[in-house]
Each structure stands twice: as C-alpha cells, then as structure tokens.
Amino acid sequence: MYSDKVMDHFSNPRNVGEMEVPDAIGEFGSSHCGDTIKVFLKIEDDIIKDIRFKTFGCAAAIASSSMMTEMVRGKTLQEALDLTNEAVAQALDGLPPEKMHCSCLAADGLHKAINDYLQEKK
DSSP states (O other): OOOHHHHHHHHSOSSBSOOSSOSEEEEEEOTTTOOEEEEEEEEETTEEEEEEEEEESOHHHHHHHHHHHHHHTTOBHHHHHTOOHHHHHHHTTOOOGGGHHHHHHHHHHHHHHHHHHHHHHO
16 A cells, blocks of 8 residues: 555654754644644754654655655755645655645645744744
8 A cells, every 4th residue: 555665754754753942833734634744944044954743643644744854854945845745745656545635744834834934034
C-alpha cells in the first residue's frame, strides 16, 4: 500500500518535535480526517535554517510532514511557498489516492507558518 519512502519517513520521521523560540509557527488541520500539523520555523535572511513539526495523524500524514521538512530546510521562503502537495507526494514515491489529502497537511501547514511570519514582518 505504501512505498518504501513513506514507510521510512513514518518509522523514522525527520525533524519531529517542538522548537524553542521559533520565528514562525503554523497550524493546520484536515476537516476530512481530523489529522493536524504544527510547523515550527527558524528563519534567517529569508532562509529556513531549521524546521520542526508535530503531526497527529496516520502514517501518510507523518511521512508527508517529515518529507516536507527535508525538502524545505535551507530553502528561501519563496521556494518553500512554491512547494506543492503534489511535490511532497511525488518525493515519497506516491501515496494511495485515498491518502493524497495527507500530503496537503504538510504543505498547507508550512505555508501557514510562512504566511503568518510574513504578515508579522509587515
């Protein structure tokens, strides 16, 4: 059902946990299944220097969250905003159709954190 990459990121999630004194926090939940994510960012010169997450959800939601953190660490805020749900799923070698909404959790939580950060800077 799940690819080896999904199982690896589920069994050994990267960058999981809270962050002390983050520059940005984004929370997002799926009304479809009840999964939630909280994303913590450390930002320097518009570059994501550190990222952490806490996800409550299924294997696909946790794997998507973990993969997303690996994809955006070291990227500019704009590059991170350009990350799509489809790109997260592709990086995991795909998700079953009924679990595609789980990749939305990761990208949308990231986008929420970045947009909140940018709003505060104004």
